[in-house]
Amino acid sequence: MSRWRERLDEFDDEHRHMLEGGSISQLFLGQSLSFSHPFFVGIVYAMMINLTLLLPILYEGNSNSENISETIKKWINESLIILLLCAVLGSISALSSSLVKKPPLRLEKRRRYLFPLPFIGFLLSTITIIFSTPEVWKIIGYSILIIPGPLYIQISYAPRWRMIERIDRDLDPFDGMDVTIYEDDDKDNLSEQNLDELEKAVDELD
Numbered sequence: 524m525s526r527w528r529e530r531l532d533e534f535d536d537e538h539r540h541m542l543e544g545g546s547i548s549q550l551f552l553g554q555s556l557s558f559s560h561p562f563f564v565g566i567v568y569a570m571m572i573n574l575t576l577l578l579p580i581l582y583e584g585n586s587n588s589e590n591i592s593e594t595i596k597k598w599i600n601e602s603l604i605i606l607l608l609c610a611v612l613g614s615i616s617a618l619s620s621s622l623v624k625k626p627p628l629r630l631e632k633r634r635r636y637l638f639p640l641p642f643i644g645f646l647l648s649t650i651t652i653i654f655s656t657p658e659v660w661k662i663i664g665y666s667i668l669i670i671p672g673p674l675y676i677q678i679s680y681a682p683r684w685r686m687i688e689r690i691d692r693d694l695d696p697f698d699g700m701d702v703t704i705y706e707d708d709d710k711d712n713l714s715e716q717n718l719d720e721l722e723k724a725v726d727e728l729d
Contacts, residue, residue: 525691526690527687538704542690544683547680552684559684561681562613563613565610565612565673565676568609569602569606570606576598576652579648579649580652582652605669612676616681617685619681621685624685624699626702626704627682627683628678629705637675638671640668644665644669647668648661648665648668
């Protein structure tokens with residue numbers, strides 16, 4: 524077990540809940556802190572985007588009677604640009620979180636707005652790739668597809684990673700922070716969690 528996980532019991536329920544994060548954060552934080560750095564999380568998100576764009580780009584190349592090697596080369600070039608962009612944005616998020624020192628924002632109540640964006644972006648990007656559309660629509664589609672990952676890293680993951688990394692080094696994770704937790708949001712999340720647990724307990728009694 525990582526050192527920072529062993530120290531979670533030192534914090535109250537609200538802060539422990541905030542530090543553990545949701546399922547996506549827990550997935551990345553299950554790795555070592557070096558490999559779960561926001562830089563690498565940005566790369567993982569970019570790789571997911573690049574894989575989804577492979578089929579539309581192959582379809583476009585086939586429709587234009589392009590050589591398969593040319594189509595793959597085009598996909599690799601676009602993939603490298605997206606990879607570099609997401610990696611840089613992840614690094615910027617890590618740097619800005621160490622300077623601004625704000626607590627992470629949990630996304631339970633916001634995922635309904637954030638999570639559909641990659642699918643909308645993929646749909647729009649696919650349409651712009653397959654059909655002849657103005658370049659501005661391709662830019663919009665790619666932007667909607669790319670933005671959710673870096674945005675999640677910026678407002679939620681990078682601040683959480685910074686605090687956890689300090690805990691792992693036996694440093695005060697709240698040093699220099701005016702606010703250590705967004706209490707209203709976290710209390711609402713805990714209340715919903717406690718209500719779910721209560722309902723499960725009642726169901727078991729029945």
